[in-house]
Amino acid sequence: MASSSANLWALLGLGLAGILIVTRKLKKTVKEDFGAFVQKFQLLPPPPPPPPKAPHPLTGLTFSVSDVYVPQVPFLYAPSGFDIDGFVTGFGNPDWVRTHEAASRTAFVVSALVEGGATCVGKTVVDEMAYSIIGENSHYGAPTNPAAHERIPGGSSSGAAVAVAANLVDFSLGIDTDGGVRVPAGYCGVIGFRPSYGAVSHMGIIPISSSFDTVGKGF
Secondary structure (H helix, E strand, C coil): CHHHHHHHHHHHHHHHHHHHHHHHHHCCCCCCCCCCEEEEEEECCCCCCCCCCCCCCCCCCEEEEECCCCCCCCCCCCCCCCCCCCCCCCCCCHHHHHHCCCCCCCCHHHHHHHHCCCEEEEEECCCHHHCCCCCCCCCCCCCCCCCCCCCCCCCCCHHHHHHHHCCCCCEEEEEECCCCCHHHHHHHCCCEECCCCCCCCCCCCCCCCCCCCEEEEEC
16 A cells, blocks of 8 residues: 555656646747847948939848858868858857858858848857758757747758747848758748759859759748
């Protein structure tokens, strides 16, 4: 009888412990920026032309870029990943940041958007080395999915999708080889767009898979 009573109390204790753990997970602390950003800064567009000329087409819009680096290919000369002049492209890994130099120029696609009137406001979290579609990073944490706080945001460009879903930016850039933009967009309830191959310039982006890579956008 005593043994049965002890077992009952043990089961009740385990049940309560499980409830507490689940409750804590559901009450996940949400950062002000939903944990979407690795680094914040501003790349401001040029002044708009005076009237009667039309303003730049992207005037007033903000965007972010995934902190993606892709290994150098010796015979190609271009900055790697979404490089920003003066900043280290971190590849989702702080050791990578500490051991690599800042970029000396900005990726073409980023420059084109800024020249078009948009303001770049920072780099967003990616899966470490972009090796997953879960969206969690052991160094920077997992960005909080604005659509469902207890769910993963999806990856690899998790921070990009979260930044858009949380209305922190108007759109974000990521790399989509096999779903790196579309998967987190779907998880976070926004549109992830993978353009036709070659429609957006790859200048400034070294390929992971040259026959599949595209510069994708979430909005």
